[in-house]
Amino acid sequence: MKAMKKTYMEKYFASVLFGFSDTLPIIKNANGFKGKGANKLETLVENLGIEAGQAHNDINDVIMLEKILDKLNVPKSSVVNVCLKWSDAVKKQIFNEKLHTVIKSLDFIKECTSYNIRKKMIEADITSNIICDAYKYNGLEGLKSLLGKNENNVVLVTKSSKVIEKIFKYLQNSKNIFSGT
Numbered sequence: 001m002k003a004m005k006k007t008y009m010e011k012y013f014a015s016v017l018f019g020f021s022d023t024l025p026i027i028k029n030a031n032g033f034k035g036k037g038a039n040k041l042e043t044l045v046e047n048l049g050i051e052a053g054q055a056h057n058d059i060n061d062v063i064m065l066e067k068i069l070d071k072l073n074v075p076k077s078s079v080v081n082v083c084l085k086w087s088d089a090v091k092k093q094i095f096n097e098k099l100h101t102v103i104k105s106l107d108f109i110k111e112c113t114s115y116n117i118r119k120k121m122i123e124a125d126i127t128s129n130i131i132c133d134a135y136k137y138n139g140l141e142g143l144k145s146l147l148g149k150n151e152n153n154v155v156l157v158t159k160s161s162k163v164i165e166k167i168f169k170y171l172q173n174s175k176n177i178f179s180g181t
Helices: 002-006 010-016 024-031 041-047 058-071 076-081 086-109 115-123 128-147 161-172
Strands: none
Touching: 002 010, 010 086, 024 058, 041 058, 086 115, 086 128, 086 161, 128 161
């Protein structure tokens, strides 16, 4: 995606590309080869007796990958089913580009939360103000409803009561972080 953007080819690829598929897990599942390097392109080509082109040449890599999938009897639908759609890849790229800046807004709770929990908060559009309001107005229950399951029983950030209680206790002991209190 970065290379496409850098070369001003995003619009072209968006018009001809459905998305991206990671074939490594599919191939590992289909062949059962274990061990370091057992599923490298060159190793698979050799072990499966496939005529090899020059490895790490984009077009040859795609041709060899298609031959590997055919040799392992992997249906094309398996590759399509794990596809990350172009539009989702673009959203993911934009999210990752802004993550570094946005996550700083949650630094006030970094002593009681992991990076991944704060990242999930950002993915759920939970801001520092929303966290503070949930705590101020409804305490632990407010944080549970904000960070736990929503009305559709979907987990927004975490289903771990321990994580939510840790945030609650931290906020309880940090009342000075709230403006106006």
